[in-house]
Amino acid sequence: xxxxxxxEGVVIAEVPEGTLTASNVDPFREExxxxxxxxxxxxxxxxxxxxxxxxxxxxxxxxIALLKKSSEQGREIKLAGLxxxxxxxxxxxxxxxxxxxxxxxxxxxxxxx
Amino acid sequence: xxxxxxxxxxxxxxxxxxxxPWALLPLGNRPLLEYWLEWCSDMxxxxxxxxxxxxxxxxxxxxxxxxxWGLQVTYGFHRNQNDPVHFLKRFSSDDLLQGxxxxxxxxxxxxxxxxxxxxxxxxxxxxxxEGRALCVLSRDPAFLxxxxxxxxxxxxxxxxxxxxxxREIVPLESLKDLYEINMSLVQGEVQNYLQPGxxxxxxxxxxxNVITPPTATLSAPLIIGNDCxxxxxxxxxxxxVVGSHVLIDRQSxxxxxxxxxxxxxxxxxxxxxxxxxxxxxxxxxxQAVVTIPDPWMVSEVQSLPAxxxxxxxxxxxxxxxxxxLTQLLPFALLFGWKLVxxxxxxHKEVQGRxxxxxxxxxxxxxxVSHGISDRIFMALGLDRYPHFLLAFYGRLWLCGHRPRTVxxxxxxxxxxxDAGAFPAAITYxxxxxxxxxxxxxxxxxxxxxxxxxxxxxxxxxxxxIIKRWSDFFRGRN
Numbered sequence: 209x210x211x212x213x214x215x216e217g218v219v220i221a222e223v224p225e226g227t228l229t230a231s232n233v234d235p236f237r238e239e240x241x242x243x244x245x246x247x248x249x250x251x252x253x254x255x256x257x258x259x260x261x262x263x264x265x266x267x268x269x270x271x272i273a274l275l276k277k278s279s280e281q282g283r284e285i286k287l288a289g290l291x292x293x294x295x296x297x298x299x300x301x302x303x304x305x306x307x308x309x310x311x312x313x314x315x316x317x318x319x320x321x
Numbered sequence: 322x323x324x325x326x327x328x329x330x331x332x333x334x335x336x337x338x339x340x341x342p343w344a345l346l347p348l349g350n351r352p353l354l355e356y357w358l359e360w361c362s363d364m365x366x367x368x369x370x371x372x373x374x375x376x377x378x379x380x381x382x383x384x385x386x387x388x389x390w391g392l393q394v395t396y397g398f399h400r401n402q403n404d405p406v407h408f409l410k411r412f413s414s415d416d417l418l419q420g421x422x423x424x425x426x427x428x429x430x431x432x433x434x435x436x437x438x439x440x441x442x443x444x445x446x447x448x449x450x451e452g453r454a455l456c457v458l459s460r461d462p463a464f465l466x467x468x469x470x471x472x473x474x475x476x477x478x479x480x481x482x483x484x485x486x487x488r489e490i491v492p493l494e495s496l497k498d499l500y501e502i503n504m505s506l507v508q509g510e511v512q513n514y515l516q517p518g519x520x521x522x523x524x525x526x527x528x529x530n531v532i533t534p535p536t537a538t539l540s541a542p543l544i545i546g547n548d549c550x551x552x553x554x555x556x557x558x559x560x561x562v563v564g565s566h567v568l569i570d571r572q573s574x575x576x577x578x579x580x581x582x583x584x585x586x587x588x589x590x591x592x593x594x595x596x597x598x599x600x601x602x603x604x605x606x607x608q609a610v611v612t613i614p615d616p617w618m619v620s621e622v623q624s625l626p627a628x629x630x631x632x633x634x635x636x637x638x639x640x641x642x643x644x645x646l647t648q649l650l651p652f653a654l655l656f657g658w659k660l661v662x663x664x665x666x667x668h669k670e671v672q673g674r675x676x677x678x679x680x681x682x683x684x685x686x687x688x689v690s691h692g693i694s695d696r697i698f699m700a701l702g703l704d705r706y707p708h709f710l711l712a713f714y715g716r717l718w719l720c721g722h723r724p725r726t727v728x729x730x731x732x733x734x735x736x737x738x739d740a741g742a743f744p745a746a747i748t749y750x751x752x753x754x755x756x757x758x759x760x761x762x763x764x765x766x767x768x769x770x771x772x773x774x775x776x777x778x779x780x781x782x783x784x785x786i787i788k789r790w791s792d793f794f795r796g797r798n
Contacts (some may be wrong), residue, residue, distance in 0.1 A: 265765050268764060272761050299373065304398040
C-alpha cells in the first residue's frame with residue numbers, strides 16, 4: 209500500500225490493483241495495522257480503494273473489523289474511489305451506513321480539512 | 322451546473338410502501354425521481370449526483386448512468402442524511418461556480434403551465450419547508466459558498482419563487498399528498514409531462530402488453546402501466562392509476578385509486594379511494610394502513626419458484642443429509658463421550674426458514690480442552706450435527722447467514738415472511754474469527770442474499786471443512 213501524508217494527522221493509503229477476498233485479507237490487514245502503528249499522530253486515514261476491482265464478504269468483514277479497531281483508538285477511516293463493482297457490494301450490504309464514502313480522495317480531504 | 326439529489330433522506334410517512342424507496346414512488350405511473358431528472362435535463366443541468374441510502378440498488382438500477390435523460394449521473398453516500406448540506410462540503414468552489422441545484426427530500430416539481438426557463442446567473446431560488454431548504458437552485462457562487470459554510474440563513478426566502486422557472490415545488494409529506502398528486506395527474510395534469518407524439522385526448526393512457534377482454538369496462542380518466550392482465554367483467558376507472566405488472570381478477574371494480582406495481586387484486590374486490598400496494602391497503606385520507614393476509618383478496622404478484630431456487634433447495638437438503646449420514650457414527654461415539662464429560666446442547670430461539678421460530682441447539686462444552694477427542698469433534702463439525710439435521714429437514718439452509726435471534730433488532734425489522742433470509746447451518750461467521758459483531762453479521766446476511774448460488778454454497782462448505790481441519794492441526798478448538 210502506498211501512503212502519503214497531505215496534512216498533519218491525515219494519511220492517504222492507496223491500495224494496489226487487485227481484489228480483496230478471503231485469499232488476501234491477511235496481508236491487507238497486516239499492512240493496515242502497520243500503517244496504524246507507524247503513524248502515531250494519525251487521526252484520519254483515507255483509504256483509496258480505486259485499485260480494488262472486487263471485494264467479497266471476507267474483504268468487507270475485514271474492513272468493518274478495521275473500522276471498529278480504528279474507532280476504538282479514536283481514529284477515523286474514510287473510503288474513497290470505489291469502483292462500481294465494489295460500490296455495489298457496499299450498497300447491497302448497506303455497509304455504506306458504517307463508513308464515510310467519498311468519490312475521490314480530494315473530496316475526502318476537503319471534508320477532513 | 323450540478324444537481325445533488327438526496328434520495329436517502331428519511332420519509333417516515335412512506336413506511337407502509339417502503340418496499341419502494343420514496344424516490345421511486347409512482348406519480349402518474351412514473352417514479353418521482355424521473356420528474357426531477359427531466360427538469361434537470363430541461364434546464365441543461367447535466368451533471369447529477371444522486372446521494373443514496375435505503376433502496377440504493379433499486380435506484381441505481383432504474384437510473385443507471387442517466388443516459389435515458391441525456392444526463393451524467395454519478396452516485397454517492399452520505400452517512401448523516403439529516404444534514405444534507407454537509408454533503409456539499411466535499412465539492413470544491415470550482416465545482417459549484419456554474420451553480421447548484423440541491424434537493425433534500427420528497428417533493429414534486431409540478432409544472433405550472435409557464436414556459437420552463439433556465440435559472441438566471443447570480444440568482445438563488447429556494448423552497449423552504451418547516452425551516453428546512455427542500456430545494457435550492459442557485460447560480461450565485463458567493464451565496465453557495467456562504468450557505469455551505471452555514472453563514473447564510475435561507476429561512477428568509479419566500480416560497481414559490483420557482484414559479485418564474487415554470488415550476489412549483491410540492492412537498493410530499495403524507496400518503497394523502499401522494500394520492501392527491503396521482504389523482505391530479507390522472508385527471509389531466511399528466512398531459513403536461515407527455516412527450517410530443519403521445520395522444521392523450523381521451524384521458525386514457527395504457528402501457529404495453531396490457532390484456533383487456535371485451536367485457537372489461539375502462540372508464541376515463543385512467544392510467545395503466547405495462548404488462549397488466551385485466552380479467553373479464555372488471556370495471557376500472559374513472560380516476561384509476563394502475564401500475565405495471567398488475568393482475569386484476571374477475572368482477573373487480575377500481576376507481577379513484579392508485580394501484581402500485583406488482584399488485585394482484587382478487588375476484589370481486591371493490592377498491593375505491595385507496596392506495597393498494599401488494600397486500601397493503603391504505604386509506605389516504607384517514608391514513609389507515611391495513612395489511613390483508615389473504616392472498617385471494619389482494620397480494621403481491623407471485624412468481625413461480627425459479628429452477629435455480631429448486632436446485633439450491635435440493636442441494637441444501639441433500640448435502641445436509643449426506644453430511645448427517647456420514648457423521649452419524651462419529652457423532653454417536655464422540656458425543657456420547659462428551660455427554661459423560663458434561664457437555665450439552667442448549668437451546669436458543671431463532672428464526673429459521675420462512676421466518677418460523679426454531680429452537681436451535683447450541684453446543685456447550687463442559688470445559689475448554691485441547692484433547693484429541695475434542696479436536697476431532699470440532700474438526701468433523703459435530704458441534705453442528707443437529708444443525709445439519711435441521712437443514713436436512715428443511716428448517717435451516719445448509720449455507721447462508723447466522724440465524725437471527727427472535728429478540729434481535731434485525732429480526733424485528735424483518736418483514737414476515739422474509740423470502741430473502743437464509744438462516745443456515747454453515748455461515749460466514751464460521752469462516753472468520755468469531756466476534757459477535759451485529760453489524761458485520763447483518764452485512765454478511767445481505768451479502769449472501771445477493772451472491773447466493775450453488776458455487777457460493779460449495780465454496781462456503783469447502784472453506785468450513787478446511788478451516789475446521791486447519792484448526793485441528795494447529796491444536797485449536
